[in-house]
Amino acid sequence: MREFGLFLGQMIRKPAQVSALAPSSRHLARALAEPIGPQTGLVAEFGPGTGTITRAILDRGLPPENLTLFELNPVFARRLHSRFPGVRVENRPAQDIGTAGLSGLDAVISGLPLLSMNEQLQHAILSAAFQALKPGGIFVQFTYGPRPPLAHGLQHELGLEVRRGPQVLLNMPPARVYHYHRISAQAPRAA
Numbered sequence: 001m002r003e004f005g006l007f008l009g010q011m012i013r014k015p016a017q018v019s020a021l022a023p024s025s026r027h028l029a030r031a032l033a034e035p036i037g038p039q040t041g042l043v044a045e046f047g048p049g050t051g052t053i054t055r056a057i058l059d060r061g062l063p064p065e066n067l068t069l070f071e072l073n074p075v076f077a078r079r080l081h082s083r084f085p086g087v088r089v090e091n092r093p094a095q096d097i098g099t100a101g102l103s104g105l106d107a108v109i110s111g112l113p114l115l116s117m118n119e120q121l122q123h124a125i126l127s128a129a130f131q132a133l134k135p136g137g138i139f140v141q142f143t144y145g146p147r148p149p150l151a152h153g154l155q156h157e158l159g160l161e162v163r164r165g166p167q168v169l170l171n172m173p174p175a176r177v178y179h180y181h182r183i184s185a186q187a188p189r190a191a
């Protein structure tokens with residue numbers, strides 16, 4: 001309930017950034033965290049908000065020191081810092097992942113409102129993520145709409161292939177998970 005109140009307060013103050021009426025359900029959070037396990041190496045989470053997906057990632061057995069959170073909102077970032085000791089919290093945009101010195105990641109789990117962002121910002125975020133991921137690394141994103149969360153042109157430009165993950169009905173609104181991989185080991189072009 002405390003997390004819900006915090007989320008709603010920030011939604012009212014910064015609707016364009018938060019871009020959702022409620023945090024993800026624990027069912028959606030579990031579906032997003034499914035590729036993670038105790039043996040997974042470095043992981044980044046984009047736009048963790050109040051930390052529902054963060055909780056699910058840690059519940060998969062990932063050591064906290066392997067996880068870095070990128071959260072733009074300072075109120076959320078402070079809350080994440082106190083809620084998840086041992087997890088690195090970066091109060092800066094996800095597209096800055098390269099300048100945060102992260103590389104060789106196994107996975108990026110995104111709770112960003114990608115579809116409400118313009119294509120230039122989507123490109124910056126995705127290309128930065130795939131620069132930081134190691135070959136074979138996975139980018140996990142959900143969307144509420146019927147179509148994949150990345151425009152086909154952008155997916156093609158970045159050399160990505162997509163796999164549909166589970167649909168999660170127990171979320172407000174229902175959501176679908178998508179997994180993106182780089183087709184070849186070649187790094188995508190920078191934005």
Ligand SMILES: C[S@@+](CC[C@H](N)C(=O)[O-])C[C@H]1O[C@@H](n2cnc3c(N)ncnc32)[C@H](O)[C@@H]1O
Binds near residue numbers: 017018022053093113
């Ligand atoms: C739709 S909310 C999702 C929150 C949480 N992941 C969940 O599923 O409940 C989007 C979150 O992304 C954050 N955000 C928006 N743009 C961002 C960016 N460029 N970099 C990092 N965080 C961002 C917002 O502050 C907000 O916490």
